[in-house]
Amino acid sequence: MAPSPQTPGIVAGRLTEDALRENFADIAPPLTAHEALVAADRCYFCYDAPCTEACPTSIDVPLFIRQIQSGQPEASARTILSQNILGGMCARVCPTETLCEEACVREAAEGKPVEIGRLQRFATDAAMGRAQPFRRAAPTGRRIAVVGAGPAGLACAHRLALLGNEVTLFDARPKPGGLNEFGIAAYKSVDNFAQAEVDWLLDVGGITLRCGERLGETVSLETLRAGHDAVFLGIGLSGVRALGLTPAGARIRPAVEFIAEVRQADDLGGVPVGRRVVVIGGGMTAIDAGVQAKKLGADEVTIAYRRGREKMSASSYEQELAATEGVRILTDSVPVGVKLNGTGSLVEFARPDGETFTLHADEVLTAIGQTLGATPEALALSGGKIAVTGAGRTSLPGVWAGGDCAEGGDDLTVTAVAEGRDAALDIHASFGDAGLSGS
Amino acid sequence: MADLRSDFVGIRSPNPFWLASAPPTDKEVNVRRAFAAGWGGVVWKTLGLDPHIVNVNGPRYGAIWGADRRLLGLNNIELITDRPLDVNLREIKAVKRDWPDRAMVVSLMVPCDEESWRSILPLVEETGADGVELNFGCPHGMSERGMGSAVGQVPEYIEMVARWCKAATRMPVIVKLTPNITDIRQPAGAAKAGGADAVSLINTVSSITSVNLDNFSPEPSIDGKGSHGGYCGPAVKPIALNMVAEIARDPATRGLPISGIGGVTTWRDAAEFMALGSGTVQVCTAAMTYGFRIVEELVAGLATWMDEKGHADLDDFRGRAVPNITDWQYLNLNYVAKARIDQSLCIHCGRCYAACEDTSHQAIAMKPGRVFEVKDDECVACNLCVNVCPVEDCISMVELAPGEIDARTGKVVSPDYANWTSHPNNPAAKAAE
Ligand SMILES: Cc1cc2nc3c(=O)[nH]c(=O)nc-3n(C[C@H](O)[C@H](O)[C@H](O)COP(=O)(O)OP(=O)(O)OC[C@H]3O[C@@H](n4cnc5c(N)ncnc54)[C@H](O)[C@@H]3O)c2cc1C
Ligand SMILES: Cc1cc2nc3c(=O)[nH]c(=O)nc-3n(C[C@H](O)[C@H](O)[C@H](O)COP(=O)(O)O)c2cc1C
Numbered sequence: 001m002a003p004s005p006q007t008p009g010i011v012a013g014r015l016t017e018d019a020l021r022e023n024f025a026d027i028a029p030p031l032t033a034h035e036a037l038v039a040a041d042r043c044y045f046c047y048d049a050p051c052t053e054a055c056p057t058s059i060d061v062p063l064f065i066r067q068i069q070s071g072q073p074e075a076s077a078r079t080i081l082s083q084n085i086l087g088g089m090c091a092r093v094c095p096t097e098t099l100c101e102e103a104c105v106r107e108a109a110e111g112k113p114v115e116i117g118r119l120q121r122f123a124t125d126a127a128m129g130r131a132q133p134f135r136r137a138a139p140t141g142r143r144i145a146v147v148g149a150g151p152a153g154l155a156c157a158h159r160l161a162l163l164g165n166e167v168t169l170f171d172a173r174p175k176p177g178g179l180n181e182f183g184i185a186a187y188k189s190v191d192n193f194a195q196a197e198v199d200w201l202l203d204v205g206g207i208t209l210r211c212g213e214r215l216g217e218t219v220s221l222e223t224l225r226a227g228h229d230a231v232f233l234g235i236g237l238s239g240v241r242a243l244g245l246t247p248a249g250a251r252i253r254p255a256v257e258f259i260a261e262v263r264q265a266d267d268l269g270g271v272p273v274g275r276r277v278v279v280i281g282g283g284m285t286a287i288d289a290g291v292q293a294k295k296l297g298a299d300e301v302t303i304a305y306r307r308g309r310e311k312m313s314a315s316s317y318e319q320e321l322a323a324t325e326g327v328r329i330l331t332d333s334v335p336v337g338v339k340l341n342g343t344g345s346l347v348e349f350a351r352p353d354g355e356t357f358t359l360h361a362d363e364v365l366t367a368i369g370q371t372l373g374a375t376p377e378a379l380a381l382s383g384g385k386i387a388v389t390g391a392g393r394t395s396l397p398g399v400w401a402g403g404d405c406a407e408g409g410d411d412l413t414v415t416a417v418a419e420g421r422d423a424a425l426d427i428h429a430s431f432g433d434a435g436l437s438g439s
Numbered sequence: 440m441a442d443l444r445s446d447f448v449g450i451r452s453p454n455p456f457w458l459a460s461a462p463p464t465d466k467e468v469n470v471r472r473a474f475a476a477g478w479g480g481v482v483w484k485t486l487g488l489d490p491h492i493v494n495v496n497g498p499r500y501g502a503i504w505g506a507d508r509r510l511l512g513l514n515n516i517e518l519i520t521d522r523p524l525d526v527n528l529r530e531i532k533a534v535k536r537d538w539p540d541r542a543m544v545v546s547l548m549v550p551c552d553e554e555s556w557r558s559i560l561p562l563v564e565e566t567g568a569d570g571v572e573l574n575f576g577c578p579h580g581m582s583e584r585g586m587g588s589a590v591g592q593v594p595e596y597i598e599m600v601a602r603w604c605k606a607a608t609r610m611p612v613i614v615k616l617t618p619n620i621t622d623i624r625q626p627a628g629a630a631k632a633g634g635a636d637a638v639s640l641i642n643t644v645s646s647i648t649s650v651n652l653d654n655f656s657p658e659p660s661i662d663g664k665g666s667h668g669g670y671c672g673p674a675v676k677p678i679a680l681n682m683v684a685e686i687a688r689d690p691a692t693r694g695l696p697i698s699g700i701g702g703v704t705t706w707r708d709a710a711e712f713m714a715l716g717s718g719t720v721q722v723c724t725a726a727m728t729y730g731f732r733i734v735e736e737l738v739a740g741l742a743t744w745m746d747e748k749g750h751a752d753l754d755d756f757r758g759r760a761v762p763n764i765t766d767w768q769y770l771n772l773n774y775v776a777k778a779r780i781d782q783s784l785c786i787h788c789g790r791c792y793a794a795c796e797d798t799s800h801q802a803i804a805m806k807p808g809r810v811f812e813v814k815d816d817e818c819v820a821c822n823l824c825v826n827v828c829p830v831e832d833c834i835s836m837v838e839l840a841p842g843e844i845d846a847r848t849g850k851v852v853s854p855d856y857a858n859w860t861s862h863p864n865n866p867a868a869k870a871a872e
C-alpha cells in the first residue's frame with residue numbers, strides 16, 4: 001500500500017505527485033501584465049517615499065512602479081537592480097509586510113498596501129530573460145577575494161566587478177547561492193530560480209567562481225590577503241544551536257538540514273518526513289520547516305515556541321501562513337526533555353506555570369538559531385558574529401564582512417545584499433585613485 | 440418621488456436621457472433594446488442622401504485610458520450612417536409606432552443646398568419622428584465634403600440652413616454644434632437667428648489619440664496611415680460644460696433650449712449639464728463603453744438626488760448654476776481662503792508637499808514624522824494641494840472670516856465685495872464707490 005499522511009514513522013511519498021506539485025507551487029504567482037498595471041496604478045508616487053526608506057537596499061520604489069505604469073518593465077527592473085542586484089529573489093522572499101509594504105501610505109490608509117513585492121517581481125522577471133543590463137567599468141587591476149556566494153557575497157562580487165575589479169568568489173558548497181539555494185522555502189523560489197539568478201548575475205563578467213573551497217580548510221585568510229587587494233567575508237551562519245537534550249538514537253535534526261534536503265530534492269516524493277513532526281523554535285526557519293513538512297504530507301505538525309506569541313520573530317504573515325496550512329503553533333512551551341518511544345520520541349514541555357505536557361514526535365526539527373561557523377582566529381568577534389564598523393570593516397585591515405556572519409543587520413536576504421553592496425563600494429573607495437590606473 | 444418627465448421644445452420623453460446620434464442609435468434593433476432598457480429618447484444616427492456613404496474597413500476608434508483601463512476618452516473616424524436612406528426611414532417609423540412615449544429625433548446631414556434639405560425633411564416627417572437634429576458637428580470625413588463641421592464652423596451657413604429647414608418642416612429643429620471653433624456663442628447665435636428651436640452640443644473634438652511608436656502611424660491606423668478623428672467621452676466633459684454655460688449666459692442666446700452632450704457618464708454629469716441650462720442630455724460614449732443598462736443608474740441617481748434636494752421636477756433646478764458663472768473680472772478679490780490639512784485623515788504621502796514646493800508657492804512645511812502643515816504666510820489658496828491629495832476631504836480650503844488677518848499679506852480680510860474692475864493695479868480701473 002502506498003504511504004499516506006497517517007503511515008507511522010518517517011517515510012517518503014506520503015502524497016501523490018500531483019498533490020506535491022500543487023503544494024509546492026509558487027506561493028505568490030506572478031502578476032499578469034494587466035494585473036501589474038492595475039497594481040501599479042495604486043501607487044501615489046509619494047514624496048521622499050516611506051517605502052524606499054524602509055527598503056534596506058533603498059530601491060526607488062515609486063520610480064520603478066511608475067516605469068511599470070508607463071509600460072517599461074525592463075527599465076523598471078534596471079531601477080531595482082541598480083540598487084539590489086538580487087532584486088528578483090528579494091521580490092520573492094522579502095518579508096515585505098514588515099518592510100516596504102508596512103511603510104506604504106496605503107497600508108496606513110486602507111490596510112492594503114501597494115503590492116510592492118509582486119510588482120518588483122513583475123519587473124525583475126522581465127529582466128531575467130535578458131542580458132545583464134549593466135556594463136563593467138574600465139579595469140582597475142585590483143583583485144578581490146570574496147568568500148561565500150550567498151546574497152552578501154554575490155552582491156559584493158557583482159558591485160566590485162561592475163566597478164572594474166577582478167573578483168574570485170569562493171564557496172564551500174558545491175553550488176553558489178547560499179541560503180537562496182539551500183534555505184529559502186521551496187514554494188517561494190520555484191523553477192530553480194535561485195540558480196538562474198546567480199547565472200544571470202555572474203554574466204556581468206569579471207567574477208571567477210570557485211566552489212568547494214572552504215575558508216580555513218582549502219584556503220586560508222592569510223593566503224587570500226596576501227594574494228588580493230582586499231577580502232570580503234560573506235560566510236553566513238553555518239553552525240546551528242543544538243537542543244542539548246538529545247538522547248542517542250532520537251530522530252532530532254536541525255530544521256535547516258531538512259529544508260536543504262527539500263530544496264535540493266529532484267523528486268519531492270523521495271523526501272522522507274515523519275507522521276508527527278515537532279518543530280522547536282519561533283522564527284522564519286521554524287515556520288518554513290513546519291510548513292514544508294506539512295506540504296510533504298506530515299499528518300500532524302506542531303511548532304513549539306518557548307515564549308509568548310508576541311515574541312516570535314516570525315511575522316504575523318508567516319504565522320498566518322502556518323495556520324492556513326494546518327500547522328499548529330504552541331507558545332510558552334519550553335522543551336525540557338526528550339525520551340525515546342518506539343521508533344519516535346516523546347518530547348516533554350514545560351509551561352511558565354510549571355505545568356508539563358508531552359508530544360509524540362516521529363521527527364523533531366530544531367530551529368533555535370544558527371551560529372557563526374569556524375572563523376579565522378585573527379578576526380575580532382562581537383556577540384557571536386564578526387565585529388564590523390562602518391561599511392563592514394573588520395578588525396583586520398583589508399578584510400570586510402557582511403551578511404548574516406557580520407554583526408548587526410536583520411538576518412534577511414535583503415540586508416545581506418545591502419551589506420555586500422556597501423562593502424564593495426567601501427572596498428573600491430579604499431583603493432583611492434591609484435587603483436584606477438592598475439597595479 | 441421626483442418627476443423626471445421632460446418636455447424639450449415640445450418633444451416629450453419619460454426622462455431627460457437620450458442616446459446621442461451615433462452607433463447606439465444606428466439601427467432598429469439597437470434602438471428597440473435601448474427603449475426597453477429605459478432610455479427616454481434617441482437621436483437616430485445621422486442620415487444622409489443616397490448613395491449612402493461608406494466607412495473604413497479597419498479600426499475606427501482610438502482611446503485614452505485611466506487606471507484599470509477605465510476608458511476616459513474615445514476617438515472615432517466613423518462617418519454618418521452607411522445604410523440606405525429608405526431602410527433607416529422604415530425602421531424609424533416602425534420603432535416610433537411601437538414606442539410612442541419616447542423621443543425620436545432624427546439627425547440629418549445633407550449637402551449644403553436648399554433642395555437637399557427641403558427634400559429630405561418630408562421623408563422624415565412621414566415617419567412620425569418628433570424632431571430633427573442638424574448635424575453640423577462631425578469633424579472628420581464629412582467635413583472634407585463640405586458638410587458637418589465645415590458648415591458648423593461658418594455661422595452664416597448655420598443660419599441659412601436652419602432657416603431653410605424651419606421653412607420646410609413643422610418639426611422642431613435642433614442644431615448640433617461643433618466644438619471645433621473659437622467662440623461657441625457665434626454658431627449658437629446663428630442657429631437662433633435662423634429660427635432653430637434648440638441647439639445641442641457638443642459634437643466631437645478633433646483629435647489624434649496616439650501615435651504608434653513602432654511604425655509611426657497615428658491610431659487608429661488604417662494601413663499605416665491615420666486621419667484625425669472626433670474625441671468624446673469623460674475627457675471632453677469640461678469642454679462641453681463650458682460651451683453649454685457660454686450659451687446659457689450670453690444675453691444673445693440666453694433661454695435658447697439646449698440639449699447637453701459630451702462625456703455624460705453618470706447621473707451627476709447629467710445633473711451638472713442641466714444645472715447649466717440643458718433641458719435634456721445625450722449620451723454616447725458611456726453607452727458604448729458599458730451598454731444600455733447604465734440608464735438605470737442615470738434615472739435612479741438623478742431621482743435620488745432630486746428627492747434629497749427637494750427638486751420636484753427638472754424645471755426646479757435647470758439653469759440654477761447659470762447666474763453663478765461670471766467673468767473673472769467680477770470675482771471677489773476680498774474672498775480669502777487658506778488650505779487646511781486634516782491631520783487625522785492625512786496618510787503622509789507628501790504629494791501636496793511635492794506639488795506645492797516644486798510647482799506652486801512653497802507653502803507646505805514637511806516636519807519630522809512626515810507631518811505636513813500649511814504655512815499661512817505663503818499659502819495663496821490655489822487649491823493644487825487639494826487636487827493632488829489622494830484622500831478626499833483631507834485638505835480643504837477654508838474661508839477666512841472678515842476681520843481675520845491674512846498672514847500672507849498682513850491685511851485684515853474685508854467684509855466687502857471688491858473685484859478687479861476697481862483694483863488699484865488695474866490700469867483701467869474705475870474708482871470704487
Ligand atoms: C530556513 C531559512 C529561511 C529563510 N527565509 C528567508 C526569507 O524568506 N526571507 C529572507 O529575507 N530571509 C530569509 N532567511 C535569511 C536569509 O536566507 C539570510 O539572511 C541570507 O541568506 C544571508 O545571506 P549571507 O550571504 O550572509 O549568508 P548565506 O546565504 O548563508 O551564504 C553564505 C555562503 O557562505 C558559504 N560559506 C560558509 N562558510 C564558508 C567557508 N568557511 N568558506 C567558504 N564558504 C563558506 C556557504 O556555503 C554559503 O553559500 C532564511 C534563512 C533560513 C535559514
Ligand atoms: C463612433 C461615433 C460616431 C458618431 N457619429 C455621429 C453621427 O453620426 N452624428 C452625430 O451627430 N454625432 C455623432 N457622434 C457624436 C456623438 O453623438 C456625441 O456628440 C459625442 O460622442 C459626444 O458625446 P459623448 O461624450 O457622450 O460620447 C458620434 C460619436 C461616436 C463615438
Ligand code: SF4
Binds near residue numbers: 043049051105106116
Ligand atoms: S509608500 Fe506606497 S504609495 Fe507611496 S510611493 Fe511607496 S508604494 Fe507608492
